[in-house]
Structure formats: C-alpha cells, structure tokens
Amino acid sequence: NAGVTQTPKFQVLKTGQSMTLQCAQDMNHNSMYWYRQDPGMGLRLIYYSASEGTTDKGEVPNGYNVSRLNKREFSLRLESAAPSQTSVYFCASSQQSHTDTQYFGPGTRLTVL
Amino acid sequence: GIQVEQSPPDLILQEGANSTLRCNFSDSVNNLQWFHQNPWGQLINLFYIPSGTKQNGRLSATTVATERYSLLYISSSQTTDSGVYFCAVNQAGTALIFGKGTTLSVSS
Numbered sequence: 135n136a137g138v139t140q141t142p143k144f145q146v147l148k149t150g151q152s153m154t155l156q157c158a159q160d161m162n163h164n165s166m167y168w169y170r171q172d173p174g175m176g177l178r179l180i181y182y183s184a185s186e187g188t189t190d191k192g193e194v195p196n197g198y199n200v201s202r203l204n205k206r207e208f209s210l211r212l213e214s215a216a217p218s219q220t221s222v223y224f225c226a227s228s229q230q231s232h233t234d235t236q237y238f239g240p241g242t243r244l245t246v247l
Numbered sequence: 248g249i250q251v252e253q254s255p256p257d258l259i260l261q262e263g264a265n266s267t268l269r270c271n272f273s274d275s276v277n278n279l280q281w282f283h284q285n286p287w288g289q290l291i292n293l294f295y296i297p298s299g300t301k302q303n304g305r306l307s308a309t310t311v312a313t314e315r316y317s318l319l320y321i322s323s324s325q326t327t328d329s330g331v332y333f334c335a336v337n338q339a340g341t342a343l344i345f346g347k348g349t350t351l352s353v354s355s
Contacts, residue, residue, distance in 0.1 A: 167342075176251075176333055176345030177290075192342050224290065232337055233278055238290035 135160050138239035140225050146245045147215045155210040155242050157225030165231040166208035167192075168200060170221040171241075177224060183208055184231035215246045249274045251346035253334055259352045260324050268319040268349045270334030279310050280343070281319050282333040290333075293319070324353045 138159045147153055159166065164185045169177040169192075179192030183202040197219060199211045208227075212219060223242045228234040250273040260266055270279070281293040294301050294308040296317065301308050305324075310317040321328055331348040 174347065176335070176347050177343075178345070179342045182342065222288065226290075232340060232342060235280065235292050235295045236343065237292065238282075241288050241290075243288075 137161065138225055138227055138237055140223075140239040140242050142242060143240065144243050146247065147212075148247050149216060151215050152211065152213050153215065154212075155223055155225075155244075156207070157209065157239060158207045159225075159227040159237070160206065161227060161229075161237065162205070163227035163229050163237075164205070165228045165234070166202065167226040167228075167236065168198075168208070168210045169224045169226065170194065170219075171224060172221050180210065180223075182231070215244075217246045220244060220246045249276070249336060249338065249344050251334060251336055251344050253332075253346035253349050255349060256347070257350045257352075259354070262325060262353055262355045264324050264353075266321045266324060266351070268321070268332050268334075268351075270317040270319070270336075270346055272315050272317075272334075272336045274338065275312065275315070276336040277339045278337045278343070279317055280335045281308055281317070282335065283328075284331040284333065284348070286330055293332075321351075324351075326353050326355055329353045 141156045167182040168180040181200040186205045225239040226236040228236045252271045298312045307320045333348045335343040335345045
C-alpha cells in the first residue's frame, strides 16, 4: 500500500496564479484532511471531508477550495495564489473523522512569489 | 478554543541519552496523538493515546487526562530520533489542534 500520496512535491507560483494540489489514499479511509504548516508553528487545518460527498471548513479556509472527488481523492485548490499562502501543505486521512489515528502524506512545498 | 503547549521547544542530546517531552492542554480532550516529523518532513503517527500508557520499542507515552498533560519518553536515543515531535488534541467532533512542537537533535 502506498498510504497517502500527494502531487506535486514542489511548486512555485506567481501571485494570482491558480493551482490544484492532489491527494489520494488507498487505505479505504472515510475522512480526509488538508493542513498547512508554517515555520515555527504546528499544523493548521484548512478543510476536511468527514466522508465522501461532504466537506467542511477548518481553522484557516480563506483563499482555498476543496473537492472530495471520490472516497480515495481529495483535492485542494488555490484560485488566486498570494504570498501568504507560501507554506508546506499536508494531506491526511483517517478511518473516522477527528477521532482516529491520522496518516499523513509526504507534503507539498509551495512558494508564491 | 483549546490550547496546546509543548515543552521544551528545543532539546539537544547525545546518542544513548533518555528524554521526556511534555504536552499540556487547556481543556478535557477525547483524542490525543503524538507525531514525529523527520528531517525530510514526513509526519509519522507515534501514539494514539487519549489516556493511559502505551509503549512501542524505545518510545512510550503516558496521558493523564484528569490533569491535562501527556508525556513522551524516548529512551536510549538514536540519531534517527531527530526531528520535531508534535502533540495534537481534539474534543468530540472537532478538528485536531497541534502544538508548536519540540525539536530534538541527537548527535553521535
């Protein structure tokens, strides 16, 4: 099993450009999450999907949109990137929402110039 | 919202030493997890431990929910233990809240 995979691993954008970060899990988990990690801080939740067909905002959702494409895949979209969105983005999954062990992908390092 | 504080923020050890990392939280929780982020950025779940004690090899964790803290013990540390250790907690139906982490450096 690959676990949680993310693409791309690195990305550089110019201010105002858009992009989609992809995440997939092969553990048949119901819940998936997107976090961002900034220097000196822990992870902060952007959006999550408790189950296929549902999405909810986390702590820092502004400037992002998500799509739970199917049970395996959960994408994060930046419509108009800003320098404040420079960060490392992690996708995670768990069997049940918020109450279970979370498994993380390798992360995407995004720089917005 | 719930606050999570980890101490110490940084820790430098010689290989073979033991260490204790602490996580304090400001309210009762349903879930507490410890994670290790290695120097390459990968996050690995170490323990799911809302209460009680668990052990996995050289690592063990204890959560005293009534006193709102958890401890992570690393015995006979190795260079591969280096990285950042995060504690994360949540209450029923809410998202995990992460502490800022303890950065551990183990030298040979």
